[in-house]
Amino acid sequence: MMELRKVTVTRYVTPLREGGSMPAIAEADDGFLYVLKFRGAGQGTNALIAELIGGELARKLGFKIPELVFADLDEAFGRTEPDEEIQDLLKFSTGLNLALHYLSGSITYDPGVYQVDPLLASKIVWLDAFLMNMDRTARNTNMLWWHKELWLIDHGASLYFHHSWDNWQEQAKKSFTLIKDHVLLKQATKLDEAHAIFKAQITPNILEEIVQLIPDDWLNGTYFNNPEEYRNAYLAFLTTRLNHADNFLEAAKNARA
Structure with missing residues (x-):
C-alpha cells in the first residue's frame, strides 16, 4: 500500500515568487528543505490533489520525481512573518499541505x-x-535538470x-x-x-x-x-x-x- 511521509514545517525560508500560487522553500523537522505548496493559495486543495495524483502516478511510471510529503503547518507559524500577504497565506494554510523535496543545485530545463x-x-x-x-x-x-537527469515537478495545473x-x-x-x-x-x-x-x-x-x-x-x-x-x-x-x-x-x- 502506498504511503507518503508526514513532516512538520519548522522554518519558512523564502518565497518562490515565480510560482502563481506562491510556493515557498521551507525547512521541516526532518532537517530537509522542501518546496512547500500551500492549501491556502488561489486554487486551494484542488491544486494539491492534482499535484499528488500527477506526481505519484509519474513516480509509479518510472519518472524522476522529487519525494512528495504531507507537510503540517501549525496555526502559530505565520505570526512572526512581516509580509502581510505571506502571513495571510500561512494563516489560511494551517493543517495539512503538500511539499516536494528541494533539489538543491538543480536548474530549469532549457529545450x-x-x-x-x-x-x-x-x-x-x-x-x-x-x-x-x-x-x-x-x-x-x-x-529540472539535476545530477544529469531530467526531473518532473509541479503537476498542480493538471485535472482542471x-x-x-x-x-x-x-x-x-x-x-x-x-x-x-x-x-x-x-x-x-x-x-x-x-x-x-x-x-x-x-x-x-x-x-x-x-x-x-x-x-x-x-x-x-x-x-x-x-x-x-x-x-x-x-x-x-x-x-x-x-x-x-x-x-x-x-x-x-x-x-x-
Whole structure:
C-alpha cells in the first residue's frame, strides 16, 4: 500500500515568487528543505490533489520525481512573518499541505540546451495528455535538470475539470488540445510506443492506491457528499480516461504533424 511521509514545517525560508500560487522553500523537522505548496493559495486543495495524483502516478511510471510529503503547518507559524500577504497565506494554510523535496543545485530545463531521448519525451507528452496538464510549455517547462537527469515537478495545473466538476464524465473521454503547446512535443517521436507501455503499466490497483492517498480534509467541496464519493469520482475519471486514451494519443500525434 502506498504511503507518503508526514513532516512538520519548522522554518519558512523564502518565497518562490515565480510560482502563481506562491510556493515557498521551507525547512521541516526532518532537517530537509522542501518546496512547500500551500492549501491556502488561489486554487486551494484542488491544486494539491492534482499535484499528488500527477506526481505519484509519474513516480509509479518510472519518472524522476522529487519525494512528495504531507507537510503540517501549525496555526502559530505565520505570526512572526512581516509580509502581510505571506502571513495571510500561512494563516489560511494551517493543517495539512503538500511539499516536494528541494533539489538543491538543480536548474530549469532549457529545450535549447538539453535534448531529451525521444521515448522519454514521448512518455512525458503522453502522461501530460492523460493528466490534462496545461503547464509544461516552453514558457514554463516545470522540469529540472539535476545530477544529469531530467526531473518532473509541479503537476498542480493538471485535472482542471475538478475546479467545477461540470460534465466531468464526458471530459474524461476528450482529447487534450493544449498538448500542441507542450515543450517536448517535437521530440516526442515515439508516442505509439509510450502509449503501449503505459496502457499496460497503469493498472486499476495503481490508480486506486494513488487516489486513496488524498486526505479527507482536502475533499471538502459541495459537489459530492463526502470524501469517499470524491475519491470514487477521481478514480472513475482516471479509469475512463485510460480506457479512452486513443483520443488524446491521436490529438497529440496530429499536433505533432
